Amino acid sequence: MPSPSPADATPRKGGDLRTRALSAVVLGPLVLAAVWIGGWTFHIMIALVAVLAVAEWIGLVPQDRRVPALVVAAAGVLAAIVAQIALGPVLAVVLALAAAVALSIAGGGREQRLLGFGATYVALGGIGLVWLRDLPDDGLALLLFAMLAVWATDIGAYAAGRSIGGPKLAPRISPKKTWAGLIGGMVSAALVGWAVALAFGAEMPALALLAGAVVAVVSQVGDLFESAVKRRFDAKDSGRLIPGHGGILDRIDGLLVAAPVVAVFHATVGTALAWW
Structure with a gap:
């Protein structure tokens, strides 16, 4: 069987992007x-x-x-x-x-x-x-803060990594990740975290700005951890449940680490400072 030509590969890439977008729109x-x-x-x-x-x-x-x-x-x-x-x-x-x-x-x-x-x-x-x-009063706001900061990290890291490139973040684990992508993800998460804090009337939006950047780093650690496990066992994705995205773990690896960190922060330092 002949190998596919570059022209054949392009539609598949576009199809993958459409599938990813459709899954995101539905879920x-x-x-x-x-x-x-x-x-x-x-x-x-x-x-x-x-x-x-x-x-x-x-x-x-x-x-x-x-x-x-x-x-x-x-x-x-x-x-x-x-x-x-x-x-x-x-x-x-x-x-x-x-x-x-x-x-x-x-x-x-x-x-x-x-x-x-x-x-x-x-x-x-x-x-x-x-x-x-x-949480009785601020539960919705804090969960949205964590979730949207993680999503913003992924988007910001992808955009900055593709447009800037530069040195690799962890080439042996995830060759596509760059330091520029990490910084882009931190900036995006910080801005989104700050916006969520403003929208919900948090007491210290500036602290939410800093916390958003920390969430970006933490979520990237979760992403790299799952990538290391997949690379160790020669797996591209954790599963095939979500068309165009892979498995559930592929989508929530960063959030699984970020959510407990945000919870511990809010229960300790955040409560002491009355940041929200």
Whole structure:
């Protein structure tokens, strides 16, 4: 079979971009609607996303017993999220850590520690998202701050990386990422975080500007971590659930790290400074 010519490759690239855009147009409003409504609608969405994400992790990391690993991972992540909803973050975090131990035992294999870590990685992200949204007064604002800052990071990093280029950020892990992209992502996230703070009447919008830039760095760490795992096991995407985008983990890797960080910041320094 002859190899495709450059002319043949161009339509496929355009088709991929159209597919990505269509998926974003369909899924974006649904996610934002659940975030806006909150309550059980949001809880169910997070639980579903967490189970799908940890299932992708099971498929990504080699193990000896796939079905027991999947059952234990899903149960552990759900238990942690339910505990957060009903009893608060302390027990939820304990269950998230316990899920890592249980998953590493259930799955077995040479990658036990990394396999088990996936349950905690996903569960802590879910716990952070639920904790933020369930805050009685500013939950919606703070969750939108975290989510939109992460989205702005991706957009700003892509735009700056493509237009400026320059030195690579982590060439062995993700060859396309550049330092210019990271800075562009930080600027974008800072501006979006500041805009969200202004829109919701935060007490210290300037601190939101700084926090947005930090969220950008944290989310890029999450992105690089998942990229390193995929590269280790020679996988292009974590899954194929979202047309044009790959898997759930490919879309939320940065948010899974950023949400707990924003939650801890708000519960400690942010509360002390009354920033929101």
